[in-house]
Amino acid sequence: MNDGENRSTHALELDPRLTFDNYVVGTANRLAAAAARRVADSPGSAYNPLFLYSASGLGKTHLISAIGNHIRLVHRDVNVLYDTLEHMMEMVMEAIQAGERDAFRSRLRGSQVLLLDDVQFLAERRGAQEELLRAWDTLASRGGQIVLASDRPPTEIDALDQRLLSRFSGGLIADLSLPDYETRVAIVRKKAEERGQTLSSGVAETLAKVAFGNVRELQGGLNRLLAIQELDDRAVSADEVARLVGGRADLPRADEFGSFLSDIAGTVDEVVARVTPEQKLGDAILRWEGEGYRTLKLESALTGNPTDAEAEQCIAEYTATVARLVEIGAAIRDLDPAATELSRLDVLRNPDRIAEAETILDSVRERMRPLPAPPLAPRFQDLNLDGELLAVRAARAVAQQPGDRYNPFFVHGFDGAGKTSLVTALALLFEEITQSRTVAFMTGDEFSAELIAAIEHNQVDAWRARYRRARLLVIDGVDALMNTERAQEELFHFFDTARRAGVQLVFTASVPPRDLAGFEDRLRTRLESGLIVDLLPTAGDDELSAQMDAVVAAEPRGPTYDESFLNREKLLWHWPYIQDSLVQELE
Amino acid sequence: MSLVNYSTREITCKIVYYGPGRSGKTSNLQYVHAFVPEERKGPMVSLATETDRTLFFDFLPLDLGTISGFRTRMQLYTVPGQVYYNATRKLVLRGADGVVFVADSQREQFDENIESLRNLHENLLEENLDLRTFPTVIQYNKRDLPGVLPISDLDDALNFRGVPSFPAAAVSGEGVFDTLKAVSQLVLQNLSRRFGQKIDQP
Numbered sequence: 075m076n077d078g079e080n081r082s083t084h085a086l087e088l089d090p091r092l093t094f095d096n097y098v099v100g101t102a103n104r105l106a107a108a109a110a111r112r113v114a115d116s117p118g119s120a121y122n123p124l125f126l127y128s129a130s131g132l133g134k135t136h137l138i139s140a141i142g143n144h145i146r147l148v149h150r151d152v153n154v155l156y157d158t159l160e161h162m163m164e165m166v167m168e169a170i171q172a173g174e175r176d177a178f179r180s181r182l183r184g185s186q187v188l189l190l191d192d193v194q195f196l197a198e199r200r201g202a203q204e205e206l207l208r209a210w211d212t213l214a215s216r217g218g219q220i221v222l223a224s225d226r227p228p229t230e231i232d233a234l235d236q237r238l239l240s241r242f243s244g245g246l247i248a249d250l251s252l253p254d255y256e257t258r259v260a261i262v263r264k265k266a267e268e269r270g271q272t273l274s275s276g277v278a279e280t281l282a283k284v285a286f287g288n289v290r291e292l293q294g295g296l297n298r299l300l301a302i303q304e305l306d307d308r309a310v311s312a313d314e315v316a317r318l319v320g321g322r323a324d325l326p327r328a329d330e331f332g333s334f335l336s337d338i339a340g341t342v343d344e345v346v347a348r349v350t351p352e353q354k355l356g357d358a359i360l361r362w363e364g365e366g367y368r369t370l371k372l373e374s375a376l377t378g379n380p381t382d383a384e385a386e387q388c389i390a391e392y393t394a395t396v397a398r399l400v401e402i403g404a405a406i407r408d409l410d411p412a413a414t415e416l417s418r419l420d421v422l423r424n425p426d427r428i429a430e431a432e433t434i435l436d437s438v439r440e441r442m443r444p445l446p447a448p449p450l451a452p453r454f455q456d457l458n459l460d461g462e463l464l465a466v467r468a469a470r471a472v473a474q475q476p477g478d479r480y481n482p483f484f485v486h487g488f489d490g491a492g493k494t495s496l497v498t499a500l501a502l503l504f505e506e507i508t509q510s511r512t513v514a515f516m517t518g519d520e521f522s523a524e525l526i527a528a529i530e531h532n533q534v535d536a537w538r539a540r541y542r543r544a545r546l547l548v549i550d551g552v553d554a555l556m557n558t559e560r561a562q563e564e565l566f567h568f569f570d571t572a573r574r575a576g577v578q579l580v581f582t583a584s585v586p587p588r589d590l591a592g593f594e595d596r597l598r599t600r601l602e603s604g605l606i607v608d609l610l611p612t613a614g615d616d617e618l619s620a621q622m623d624a625v626v627a628a629e630p631r632g633p634t635y636d637e638s639f640l641n642r643e644k645l646l647w648h649w650p651y652i653q654d655s656l657v658q659e660l661e
Numbered sequence: 662m663s664l665v666n667y668s669t670r671e672i673t674c675k676i677v678y679y680g681p682g683r684s685g686k687t688s689n690l691q692y693v694h695a696f697v698p699e700e701r702k703g704p705m706v707s708l709a710t711e712t713d714r715t716l717f718f719d720f721l722p723l724d725l726g727t728i729s730g731f732r733t734r735m736q737l738y739t740v741p742g743q744v745y746y747n748a749t750r751k752l753v754l755r756g757a758d759g760v761v762f763v764a765d766s767q768r769e770q771f772d773e774n775i776e777s778l779r780n781l782h783e784n785l786l787e788e789n790l791d792l793r794t795f796p797t798v799i800q801y802n803k804r805d806l807p808g809v810l811p812i813s814d815l816d817d818a819l820n821f822r823g824v825p826s827f828p829a830a831a832v833s834g835e836g837v838f839d840t841l842k843a844v845s846q847l848v849l850q851n852l853s854r855r856f857g858q859k860i861d862q863p
Contacts, residue, residue: 105730127727227727247670249727331696334838334845335725341849342672342728 088146088156088189092139098264100257101339103133106248110137110221114144117152117187117219121246127224128250131288134223137250138189141221145187155185158192162209163202182212187219194224197232207237220245236404240397244390253289254336258282261289262296271300276312284319295319351385352376358389367396368424395425402435409442437536440528445544448501448515449494457499459492465607469496472605473503476546476578480605482569485582487609493582496609497548500580504546514544518554522561529560541568545577552581552601556592566597579604672733674848676841677754679781680763681773682742685802688831689763690721690737693841696834697723735845742777747784754784759796759848761840763831764819766801766809771818778819796847798825800840805830 094114099107106128109121126134142154157165169178182188188209196203213220227249228234228242253261262278277299286292298319299310310318355376359369375388403422406413415434421427422434452458459466465485472483483500485493501513516524528537541547547568555561572579583590586608587601678686694705703722725733738757740750754760762781764774785792801815812828820826825843829836 101729246730247727248730251726251728330834330838331693331698331701334842335728337842338725338733338845338849339728341846342731342733345672345849345852346729346731 086157086161088139088142088154090143092136093143094140096264096268097133097136097140098253098257098261100253100260101336101343102253102257103137103250104343106137106250109246109248110141111144113219113221114141115148117145117149118217123220123222123242123245125222125224125228125242125245125247126250127227127247129252129288130225131290132250132252133289134225134250135191138191138221138223142187142189152187153185154187154189155182156189156191159190159195159202159206160192162190163199163205166205179208179212182209183216185213185218186216187221188213189221189223191223192225193222194226194231196234196238200233200235203235203238207235210238210241237401240400244394244397251335251339252332254339255282255333258289258292261292265293265296266300269300271303272309273299274309274311277310277315280312280315281319284315351380351382354382354385354389355380358392362392362396366419366423367399368426370424370426392425395428398428399423399425399431402431405435406438409438413438433532436531437533440533440536441539441543443540445511445514445540446516446520447511448505448513448548449498451502452495452499453502454499457492457495459496459609463609465496465609468605468607469500470503472578472580473500473507476504477576481573482579482581482601482604484587484601484604484606485580485609486584486586486606487582488584491609493609494550497550497580497582501546501548504578508545510545512543512545513548514541514546515548516550518549518551521549521565522555522558525561525564538564538568542571542575544572546580547572547577548580548582550582551584553583553585553590556590562594562597566594566600569597569600670727670731672728672731672849672852673736674734674758674845674852675736675738675756676759676761676844676848677757678737678739678761678763679750679754679777680742680802681765681770681777682744684742684763684765684770684774684777685829685831686739686742686761686763687719688802689761689800689829689837689840690719690739692831692834692837693723693737694721696838700724701726737841744776744780747780750780751784751787755788758851759798759844760785761844762797762799762819763802764799764815766803766815766828767806768808768810771810774815774819793822794851796844796851797822798827798840798844798847800827800829800831800836802829802831802836804828804835805833 094107094111097107106126109124110126112120113122113124126137128134139156142156145152145154166175166178169175190206193206196206210220222242224231227247228239234242259278259282262281263273266273266278281292281295281299284292284295286295299315302308302318303310355372359372359376362369362372369392371392372388375385378384380388399422403416406415415438416422418434421430454461454466454470457466461467465487468480468483469485472480485496487493498515501515505511505513524537525534528534549565552565555565569579581601586606587593587598590598590601593601678689680686690705694702701724703724706720719737719739721737723735723737725735727733738753740746740753760781762778764770764778782792785795799820801812803809812826816826825847827836827840827843829840831837
């Protein structure tokens with residue numbers, strides 16, 4: 075905490091003194107130590123993540139540091155990131171404040187091993203959990219190894235995100251408990267040896283019998299004895315131990331339960347060590363069957379004479395797949411709590427069909443994707459069109475009374491006549507009135523393109539279902555569907571369903587439906603069945619017409635303008651000496 | 662009842678303290694309860710009469726924490742000792758993984774011990790349990806009282822199968838954890854036998 079700025083910009087340093095060599099292994103920590111060793115030997119390939127937990131002072135940090143130090147020694151090309159959760163979150167916060175979030179992420183991306191201590195502080199902290207999930211994804215996507223240490227098991231971390239819980243449980247969870255008496259003696263001897271001191275006969279044994287709450291306190295007691303030996307230059311005797319370490323030895327029965335526990339631990343250790351791969355698989359089958367999952371994968375592993383490692387790996391993979399299935403189910407429920415897909419238990423409870431489950435999730439995602447929204451402007455009051463035009467009045471009426479009176483509503487006119495603006499105003503007014511986002515607004519080209527993409531990804535059903543959520547469908551430039559087959563057919567089917575459901579349909583095109591070339595009759599007649607309005611200029615704009623006449627009069631041999639196409643946006647000139655027309659944008 | 666679940670990594674076992682009325686079964690549990698750290702134990706449930714005799718049973722759940730990766734739990738029960746509560750005794754005994762027979766070492770309780778042991782055997786047989794292999798230990802309690810029978814006499818009368826036995830004074834705690842340790846180890850070793858693999862006896 076003293077190094078100010080540097081503190082937050084770098085991960086913590088590993089203490090090089092904490093290695094496997096000076097870590098004493100006993101019954102209480104055998105599993106954790108063996109797993110740590112294996113992770114350090116081949117990071118990313120076994121026990122990923124490794125979750126270590128114990129009360130404080132029992133060697134978590136030593137073990138997690140030993141993993142880091144070993145990897146740095148043996149695998150020099152592997153980048154190890156060691157940190158505590160608190161410190162890492164500070165780094166994230168400061169990176170965000172400094173606008174260097176990417177720098178933080180890229181450092182994470184540069185690491186292959188993440189050693190994270192004190193993850194119990196994730197409790198009740200959503201932000202930190204999200205950040206860890208992100209870091210996790212970054213690492214896991216490249217097969218990185220994750221090791222976590224905590225003072226409690228994952229299930230006891232309050233308000234822990236389900237996704238994190240299932241990830242924590244996907245590897246190996248190992249705890250370290252209070253070492254038994256023999257291990258305590260070994261620890262005392264080893265520590266004394268490290269300090270280059272010799273203990274008199276019986277001192278280590280007496281000290282190990284003292285009721286210390288954890289190994290750190292035991293080391294504290296030893297330090298006191300060693301200090302007295304050094305400073306007084308004499309050997310401490312066994313009789314003095316109780317007095318020198320503060321009379322703790324006067325409470326011989328205080329740890330009766332602890333000693334019971336140590337002894338029982340030895341027996342459990344033996345029981346567990348004798349579980350065969352077949353029993354492990356059999357047990358897993360019973361468990362997952364009990365929870366309603368299909369277990370074919372485990373069953374076939376069972377018949378193949380698996381080795382212990384194969385059985386473990388098979389169970390780990392299976393468990394991870396089940397966890398993913400659970401995630402998929404939750405994701406579907408989040409997207410659409412009423413999704414009928416949730417009842418597809420034949421898929422959602424069958425790890426062999428995980429690919430199908432992913433497809434189902436994709437299709438629900440597609441179905442629930444937000445509808446293409448209309449442009450943000452213009453609204454009716456901003457339209458460059460005469461408010462009294464039939465088309466404009468009809469458009470307002472459609473927005474106010476969608477679905478029944480003018481359905482479909484078909485607007486036609488030349489390019490630039492203001493069709494898009496008009497139907498945009500219609501859609502925006504509809505949204506304002508209904509206070510909903512149930513407008514699907516797209517061009518004819520977009521309609522075709524989306525359909526092609528849906529066919530390509532085998533998502534046509536989801537694509538249809540998505541548009542069934544719309545209460546107002548606008549296809550701007552329906553002429554683009556000219557000569558298409560599937561798009562017209564889809565539109566045709568959609569037409570009938572939508573009209574029955576009271577969905578308002580709005581189309582624009584350059585020509586009225588009867589002149590739409592390359593359209594099937596069944597679709598054309600349906601497009602004609604509602605209200606068709608044009609955005610051709612009316613004879614009403616006398617002022618503009620007079621101005622144009624004046625232009626022509628000044629140039630007798632010049633072009634003529636098309637009186638049937640006259641509005642305040644554009645002007646269509648006919649040139650007598652070229653076979654073409656010219657559209658002029660008016661200011 | 663007992664369970665070694667490899668995939669959830671849990672071991673659960675049920676141990677029942679059996680014996681004649683007032684032999685000290687509840688005292689055993691109370692002593693254990695007093696020495697177990699708070700976070701390791703649930704509340705001890707005792708259903709007792711007004712005169713502090715166990716009417717139904719005592720129940721003490723113990724969480725031994727995670728050992729070798731397995732969350733290990735023990736459930737300690739006592740049965741009511743009085744003769745007329747046999748239905749309750751049968752109920753408590755159902756699904757037990759091991760039994761501690763708590764005998765009263767006092768001379769005048771000699772017959773009650775024998776009667777209770779006979780009752781235990783009957784009830785175990787009804788549960789189709791093999792008495793020769795069912796994990797059992799005997800505790801000779803109240804060794805601190807004057808006028809108790811010598812251990813050898815008690816052994817002759819009660820321990821004809823030669824199961825592990827322990828002298829105890831449950832109120833002061835003597836022998837309580839030794840007994841619990843012994844029965845726990847028998848139960849755990851029995852679990853491993855049921856896995857089809859025999860643990861070599863030391």
